[in-house]
Amino acid sequence: MADLRVLVIEDDPTTGAVYVEYLRKVPGFAHEFTARSVAEAQRFLGARLRETSTFGIDVVLMDIHLPDGTGLDVVRSMRNVGYEGSVLAMTAATDRATIRSARNLGAVQYLIKPFTFADFESRLAAFRQLSTEYTGGGEISDQAEIDRMFGARTEAASSSLPKGLTESTLAAVQELLTHATAPLSAGEVGEAVGISRVTSRRYLEHLTRRGDVTRQPRYGTPGRPEHEYTITAP
Template identity: 45%
Template sequence: MEDEDVTAALYADHVSRLPGFSPAGRAASVDEARRLVAAALRRDGRFPFDVVLLDMNLPDGHGLDLLGQLRAAGFEGGVLALTAATELPVVRRALALGVVQYLVKPFGFDELAARLTGFRSADALLAGDGRLGGQDQIDDVFRVGRHRGAEELPKGLTDGTLRTVVDAVRAADAGLSASEVGERLGMSRVTARRYLEHLVAIGRVDRRARHGGRGRPEQEYVWRAGAARR
């Protein structure tokens, strides 16, 4: 939900750039959002979206009022607030209604990408009807779902090494394979690939097939134009 057309279009573009995500709809007001949800609800009553990007101050009401109605109707998905509102009563109410991420405008693509990637990781941990494997996985769910940011890395990755991988890819004249990054930085291909795939997941690096050699095409990684270093 966003009442500024240009900003809403930018958010839709950001979401479209992330693997595994696509915009399900766009609303510029509380009333428009209600109508959009009512029209899109499936026959079984399930919501046709997993994450809501929520502005607070809308022309005909407050975003949290709509969220309260969505929760009452059974929506259990993630909610990411994209807003300029920093008043404590608003923040407290957002937490009470299950807003798991809160981005204060203005922000960039990398910040939004990191938080949406966190939603996807949490969803993967919560899929199915079994049970989590103890406190460590419980902590992972709440860390990813509530406060995973651009500087928090998947288990086993370190910020210092990530910076060296970023510098290597950015400085390259052409795309680099995981083997080439590993050779330049003195690490294994598997380790280099983990860092490169993390950069792909948060939208800083693009992965593409390198043709011309024998056998299967090798994957190479290219810094995405306009992506921030951190």
């Protein structure tokens, strides 16, 4: 399989250069162009569109906030003319509306800044593997394989979780704590993830039992004693 051609949309020159360097280290990807604004991306894509309906781009690495709009604007315009390639969001934007928009535009990964090369590499390697499977010929009659390709989780795959908890919400809680700049309470986690405080505590206690999260008392708050949670240092 040929290298996947990548368009980077990132307004910060230093960050954009880091992505290009990261791409050089991950097999199967080739950097095509870096756009630092909506206008620059549209000029590049307009020139490419005159050559090929696919823009000559297989993957868009997209930041959200740009000086003259958003990465979502760029991808939306690409989709409007029939672009069927993949989108990976790499951004500091964590509001639900933006995340929904990215997903609705077909983003297959959403990586929150700041992140490490290991985070970057693991996301791209998983995406590359999935892309290889999608490009194969023939038919797939095994439901389990189709579920895996679509990212579905079966009941058996989630059987290690306590009843009522889901892998997707657990991952969201863990991701939030990983990038938090201060310890968070169950109420704060619940509000950020969109679940109740009681449900949030169940996820946090499960992570605590696994050793992924550390719990400690929160001092200086009126009323009932409260706990706060931090990701366990490796």
